[in-house]
Amino acid sequence: MALTAPVEALDGARSQSEEAYLRIRERIVSLDMPPGSVVNEGRLREELRIGRTPIREALQRLARENLVRSIPHRGTFVTDVNITDLARITEVRVLLEGHAARLAAERLSVADREALGVLVEVLEEGPSLDQRELMRLDQQIHRQIYKASRNAFLEATLEQYFNLSLRLWYLVLDHEVGLREAIKEHVELLQAILAGDGARAEESMHRHVAGFEQEIRKALVER
Numbered sequence: 001m002a003l004t005a006p007v008e009a010l011d012g013a014r015s016q017s018e019e020a021y022l023r024i025r026e027r028i029v030s031l032d033m034p035p036g037s038v039v040n041e042g043r044l045r046e047e048l049r050i051g052r053t054p055i056r057e058a059l060q061r062l063a064r065e066n067l068v069r070s071i072p073h074r075g076t077f078v079t080d081v082n083i084t085d086l087a088r089i090t091e092v093r094v095l096l097e098g099h100a101a102r103l104a105a106e107r108l109s110v111a112d113r114e115a116l117g118v119l120v121e122v123l124e125e126g127p128s129l130d131q132r133e134l135m136r137l138d139q140q141i142h143r144q145i146y147k148a149s150r151n152a153f154l155e156a157t158l159e160q161y162f163n164l165s166l167r168l169w170y171l172v173l174d175h176e177v178g179l180r181e182a183i184k185e186h187v188e189l190l191q192a193i194l195a196g197d198g199a200r201a202e203e204s205m206h207r208h209v210a211g212f213e214q215e216i217r218k219a220l221v222e223r
Contacts, residue, residue, distance in 0.1 A: 066079055096157060100151075102202040105195070109148070112147070
């Protein structure tokens with residue numbers, strides 16, 4: 001008879017792996033672990049206070065998402081980023097994020113409506129936030145829309161490409177890239193979703209993603 005681990009133990013292992021994944025991903029996306037840098041597992045275990053197995057599971061997941069890569073006999077490295085990546089990622093995001101916005105408008109739950117309503121209020125108040133805080137607000141808006149699409153597969157796919165985009169955005173965070181204006185564009189987008197207008201929400205998201213890509217591209221070229 002095969003022995004199985006208790007459910008509690010399995011849940012604990014999964015939660016440790018998830019915590020490791022989220023914390024390492026945040027370091028990579030925010031450039032605390034710069035592109036091309038070596039991933040030091042021992043240092044991560046020490047700093048995150050998480051065991052070897054969850055760290056390795058997290059790194060395997062990050063490798064599947066193209067945020068790290070392992071080279072035999074050399075080690076694991078944070079993947080590089082370049083302007084070509086931005087164009088390819090945006091090609092995917094324009095289509096899928098627009099579709100997510102349309103689905104969100106069509107499938108909005110009561111909880112989604114409340115969450116998006118709060119975000120609209122924050123935006124209409126004209127947040128006096130610094131660049132990093134604006135970036136976090138932008139992340140919150142996009143992820144809430146993914147969630148409201150009520151399609152877990154679409155949400156997971158968009159999360160992956162969004163994280164790849166974020167690294168490029170952080171590269172030009174100190175430049176004037178129209179982030180504040182881009183955030184304000186979300187008011188129209190969220191209002192369209194709240195009104196149940198899928199076509200308008202999709203078009204608004206298309207414009208936002210494509211327009212912001214142009215701003216980031218310009219800043220990357222000028223670096």
